[in-house]
Amino acid sequence: MDRPSEEKTVWLTAADEHKICLYCWETAEKPAAVLQIFHGMAEHAGRYGRLAAFLNSHGIAVFGNDLRGHGKTAQQNGKPGVTGKNGFYRMVEDQYLITKELKQRYPEIPVFVLAHSFGSFVGQEYITRYGNEIDGIILSGSAAQIGAEIRLGKLLSRLQTGIWGEEKPARLIEKLSFGTYNKKIAEPKSSFDWLSRDETEVRKYMEDKDCGFTCSAGFYYYFMSAMLNLYDEKKLGNIPKNLPVYLLAGREDPVGNYGRKVEKLYEIFDSLGQRDLKMKLYEGSRHEILNELNRDEVSGDILNWINSHIAI
Structure with a gap:
C-alpha cells in the first residue's frame, strides 16, 4: 500500500523493554475517531498507508505498530519472525499499551481497531481482555481457528523448538499452513497469488524485504497454543456484549476456508449474544x-461502519 507524506513513526517501550515501532497517520484537525491497526503475519504496518490516507481525508486518525518479529520492530530487537517467549500474548499486551497511548493522546475520541489476518487472532484475544477499552473492532481476513490442524501445528512447532530452538525458521509448518492456498487459482503466477487478484499488489508484496519471510518455530508454538485456548466458553464470555464487531473477508480467501470459517466465527460471536454483529x-x-481489485469498496465500508458508530 502507498505511504502518504504525513506518515511518521514513534517508538514505545513495552513492559519487558521491547521496543515497538508505531506508525502515525494523524489528521490536521481534531479527529472524529481513531483507528488502531493490527497487521498480519510476515508484513508490516507501513503497508496500510493508502487506507490511512483515505481515512485521514475523512477525519479519522490512524495508527498501527509493527508487531514483534515484524518490520522496524524486528529490525530494532532481533530477527524477522522471532517474537520471544510467550510472543503471542506479549503482542496482545503491546496492543493494549498502544490503545492506552492513543486514549491519552485523544481523550474522549472513540477508538476502533482494524485487525487483519494473524492480527485478527491477536484481536480476538484482545477483546477477551480489553474489549471495554475500545469502541468497536473490525476483523479482516479472519476465521474461527478450530480444528485438528491447530493441534498438529502446536505439536510440530513444539518438536522443532525442542530440537533446534525457538528461533529456527519453521519452514515445514509454513508449507503445511500455506502450501495449498493457491489450489483454487487457475495457473497461479506466484506462491502468493492467494493474497490478491491484483498482480501489481502481489508483486509489491514479494519485492518488499519486510514481507513474506518465514516465521520461527517459537512464533508458531505460542500462536497455536493461544488458539487452542481462545475459544473457551468462559474466556469468550469476557467479550462485552455491546462491543460492535464487523467481520470482513474475501469469499476466495483460503485463510477463512473460502468463507466457511468466517461464517463459523460469526456463529460463535452470535451465540455469545453480541448485540452489534455484522x-x-x-x-x-x-x-x-485492502489490496484487492475492489479495495475502494472495502475502504468505503470501513469508513461507513466507523462513522455509523461514532455517535452511538
Whole structure:
C-alpha cells in the first residue's frame, strides 16, 4: 500500500523493554475517531498507508505498530519472525499499551481497531481482555481457528523448538499452513497469488524485504497454543456484549476456508449474544481485501461502519 507524506513513526517501550515501532497517520484537525491497526503475519504496518490516507481525508486518525518479529520492530530487537517467549500474548499486551497511548493522546475520541489476518487472532484475544477499552473492532481476513490442524501445528512447532530452538525458521509448518492456498487459482503466477487478484499488489508484496519471510518455530508454538485456548466458553464470555464487531473477508480467501470459517466465527460471536454483529464477504476477493481489485469498496465500508458508530 502507498505511504502518504504525513506518515511518521514513534517508538514505545513495552513492559519487558521491547521496543515497538508505531506508525502515525494523524489528521490536521481534531479527529472524529481513531483507528488502531493490527497487521498480519510476515508484513508490516507501513503497508496500510493508502487506507490511512483515505481515512485521514475523512477525519479519522490512524495508527498501527509493527508487531514483534515484524518490520522496524524486528529490525530494532532481533530477527524477522522471532517474537520471544510467550510472543503471542506479549503482542496482545503491546496492543493494549498502544490503545492506552492513543486514549491519552485523544481523550474522549472513540477508538476502533482494524485487525487483519494473524492480527485478527491477536484481536480476538484482545477483546477477551480489553474489549471495554475500545469502541468497536473490525476483523479482516479472519476465521474461527478450530480444528485438528491447530493441534498438529502446536505439536510440530513444539518438536522443532525442542530440537533446534525457538528461533529456527519453521519452514515445514509454513508449507503445511500455506502450501495449498493457491489450489483454487487457475495457473497461479506466484506462491502468493492467494493474497490478491491484483498482480501489481502481489508483486509489491514479494519485492518488499519486510514481507513474506518465514516465521520461527517459537512464533508458531505460542500462536497455536493461544488458539487452542481462545475459544473457551468462559474466556469468550469476557467479550462485552455491546462491543460492535464487523467481520470482513474475501469469499476466495483460503485463510477463512473460502468463507466457511468466517461464517463459523460469526456463529460463535452470535451465540455469545453480541448485540452489534455484522459480516460481509466480498465475492471473488482473496485474502488481502485492502489490496484487492475492489479495495475502494472495502475502504468505503470501513469508513461507513466507523462513522455509523461514532455517535452511538
